[in-house]
Amino acid sequence: MLRLTGLTKRYDRGDPALNGVDLVVPDGEVVALIGPSGAGKSTLIRCTNRLVEPTSGSVELDGEVITALSSAGLRVARRRMGMIFQEFALIERLTVMENVLSGRLGYVGFWASWFRRFPPEDVRQAFHYLDRVGLAGFENKRADALSGGQRQRVGIARALMQSPALLLVDEPTASLDPRTSRQIMRLILELCGERGLAAIVNIHDVALAREFAHRIVGLRKGVVVFDGKPEALTPDALTTIYGSEETDA
Amino acid sequence: MPEYPDVWRKPPFIASAWLRWGIGFAVALYLATAIGSVNINWVRLSVGLPRGWRFLTSFFPPDFLSRGDEILEGLEESLAMTVTATAAGVALGIPLGLGAARNLAARPVYLVCRTIIAGSRTLQELIVAIFFVKMFGFGPFAGMLTLTFSSVGFIAKLIAERIEAVDTAPLDAIRSTGASWLQWVNYAIQPQVMPRLVGLSLYRLDINFRESAVLGIVGAGGIGATLNTSLDRYEYSTAAAILLSIVAIVLVAEYASGSIRERLR
Structure with a gap:
């Protein structure tokens, strides 16, 4: 179970990107995080595994306080948080297998990974x-x-190799066509179901979010303004999240 | 999951095992014989070390004063050579670089420009300097020409490579507005390569100054000439002062170009 408490991120200048976000994601639940560009969706995901250091607040995964960990402790904790990226973030010049096996780097020693001699269990x-x-x-x-x-499928396999308890998914479909987008979302949902993984999925496509997520959280200017079942996402709720067309959101 | 293999080997870069091991063996063999052929002589090394040390200590203390005027004059000359040569090198290097970028220039233009660049880059500065000194006589003019000649190749080659790596979407976008070729270069390419061009020019300025310290040895003027004279007169203290001045100026240039590039992002 993931628990975010009062999570806040303030960059050097301007308004906070995240402002006191409280969020609990139980195991097996897929949460779609929606909101306009600049609402803090990516920041929230990146603060969770501390790719971005939160300014204040805490992140807790299965009772362990991620935000209190030293860098060595963080490395160990990161193994349980698989991340999937918009532009896939594969290492282009490596083989598919090396990309997938890179998901085990947190578990395997330097020389084994250098010589690409991963444990038989990992290869299988x-x-x-x-x-x-x-x-x-x-x-x-x-x-x-x-x-x-x-x-993106390779990216998903790489994240799964970490034996994660949580998937952090940042715009998985933004670079894909509609049919592929649906396939990828379905795959992520199935895998979370099979393995009881919690997942936070940043997504621009509201229709996709409605169809695949168990729960939808709307973020606006770094604040949670909607949290509920997909059915509860009414046109009014969408206006709260995205602002009306006339006003500058 | 018994049906999945538990071993995986990365496919080797050279598929044929014979060829792979053959090449490896040949390279190792050559390295071994090459190391044997350079005659590492430990006796000579042990005699040479104290001799080198004595040479180094004779440089101390550095003497900035007794030849102060000559040092200053040499530095001024070097600086003038460096700045003019860099400016000329950039001015000539940009058009040459545009011509040498495969995504901009027609094939024949590309080949001609690449040939000029290759010529500029293969001839070592000292050799070019000797040639120009023969042609135009001793002094900083020959040095300036030498530095210009090698700057052109340097700027053109590296800027051409940057142009070949530009993001192509803006190229299509500007072309689809009906822009002329020059407008296209000005709007779609120039903004993308500008930081690199400025960085390269500052780096070349740096190189040219250091180079000018060497060119004096073959009579191409600048601080190198002053340095050479002081070494010929066995005035090692003055030589040390000159070397320290060069180091100081290069450090200042390095720091300045760093902060300029920082602002230019």
Whole structure:
């Protein structure tokens, strides 16, 4: 279970990007985080695994206070938070298999990873996940030889290799066509269901969020302004989140 | 999950095992023989070390005063050479760089520009300097020409590479407005390569100044000439003062260019 308490991030100048966000995500729940550009969606995800250091507030995963950890402790904790990115963030010049196995780097020593001699269990797991995301037989292709949808599947397999308790998903479909977007969202949802993973999914596409998420959280100017079931997301609620067309949001 | 393999090997870069090991063995063999052929002589090394030390200590204390006027004159000359050569090098290097960028220039233009660049870059500064000294006589003019010649190749090659790496979406966007070629370069390319161009020019300024300290040895003027004279007269204290001045100026240039680039982001 993920618990954010009073999470605040203030960059050097201007208004806070996140302002006292409280959020609890139980295991197995997929939360779609929606809101206008600049509302703090990415900041929230990145503060959770401390890629961005929060200014104040706390992040707690399964009872462990992530925000209180030293850098060594944070490294260990990060293994349980798989991240999936908008532009896939694969290492383009490495093979698909190396990209997937890189999800184990937090568990494997330097020389084993240097010589690409991952433990047999990890390799078997990697083949299994490649098969699960529909990329069996792609292990020796270079990542830059894949299509967008295939790359995102590699990104998902890499996150799963971490044996995460939580998935942090930042705009997984923004670079994909509608059909591929739906496939990817369905895959993420299924995997969270199979493994009881909690997930926070930043997403621009409200229709996709409605269809696939268990719960929707609306963020505006760094503040949670909506939190409820997809059915509760009425036109009025959307206006609260995004502002009306006439006003400058 | 028993059906999945538990071993994976990265496909090697060279597929044929024979070729892979053959190349590796050949390189190792050559390295071993090459190391053998350079005659590392420990006796000579042990004799040479104290001799080198004596040479170094004769540089101390540095003497800025007894030849102060000559040092100052040499530095001024070097600075003038450096600045003019860098300005000329950038002015000539930009058009050459545009011509040498594969995504801008027609094939024949590209080949001609690349050939000029290759010529400028293969000839070492000292050799070019000797040539210009023969042509135009001793003095900073030959040095200035030498530095210009090598700056042109440097700027053109590196700016061409930056142009080839520009983001292509703006190129299409500006072309689709009906812009002329020059407008296209001005709007779609120039803003993208400007920070790199400024950085390169400042870096080249730095290189040219250091280079000017060497060119004097073959008679191409500047602080190098002063340095050479002091070494010929066995005035090592003065030579030390000159070297320290060069170091100081290079450090100032380094710091200045760093802060300028910082502002230019």
